[in-house]
Amino acid sequence: MPNNKLSICLLARNEAANIARALESVKNLADEIVVVVDQTTTDNTAQIAKKYTKKVFVKTHQEQFHVNKQIAINLAKNEWVLWLDADEKVSPALAKEIKRVLENPAYDGYEIPRKNLLFGKWMKYSNWYPDYQLRLFKKSQITFPCEHIHEHPEIDGQKAKLNHHLYHYNYQTISQFIDKLNRYTSADATYFAKQIHPPFTSQLIKRPFDEFLRRFFAFHGYKDGIHGLALALLQAFYELVVVLKVWELKKFDTTYEKKTLATVQTQTTTIAKDFYWWIKEVAINKAANPLQKLNLKVKRKIGL
Structure with a gap:
């Protein structure tokens, strides 16, 4: 059975209110956690992240923040990466599904459905759901064009969809x-x-x-x-x-x-x-x- 270890990567800027929730949700899933903190951060995001991993890196602010996403992925030591935003969390059911998939992955990447909670409510419509995100992938198969703020990673390979959810604590005010x-x-x-x-x-x-x-x-x-x-x-x-x-x-x-x-x-x-x-x-x-x-x-x- 393949031993596919998993690196979990995050990029954070002034996320002290959220990052513990994100990291707590993956602490038993990750073989490695890599956190890149934007240099312009003014709160204690980095200090909180260091409670979960030694691999916390402060990098220069980029208006095109996908540049720092790519840096975080490049810092991961494992081939398989789960990207997680600081205002998200992995559901227990999703964590189990990811573990199962990595036992014998059939694809190079996996899209994950995401529940967006906006102003305290899960948005089921308005094109906010299922909001599939390519988040679990082989890092050698992924690139960010770094051209547009709303762009998604590009995969050089085959991808499939998972069933269980990420939770995204989007705009709360x-x-x-x-x-x-x-x-x-x-x-x-x-x-x-x-x-x-x-x-x-x-x-x-x-x-x-x-x-x-x-x-x-x-x-x-x-x-x-x-x-x-x-x-x-x-x-x-x-x-x-x-x-x-x-x-x-x-x-x-x-x-x-x-x-x-x-x-x-x-x-x-x-x-x-x-x-x-x-x-x-x-x-x-x-x-x-x-x-x-x-x-x-x-x-x-x-x-x-």
């Missing part, structure tokens, strides 16, 4: 969301500056409203209640800020300023139609029988 939004939108604006061009008026309206419709209706965020509504609005606001920051990078371009009102009128007309379509779609999905569904589809078609 609105302030946390806004703080991260400000940092992440700056990175996104730099990345998207080559893709978003004048006129900005249409993008200022279209991108946030498209995001809201996608999250709240297409991904059934309304089933998450007020949490789903709040998150859809916050994520729409995120898209708005990205476009505004791109506009700022473009020196507040006013090339098409005279068309602002006409653009707003066109976009809001389209948005009204989209809202109508999705509201009817929800009603169709909730209809009790096929005849009711057909009747609602016909009414939507003719605009009733």
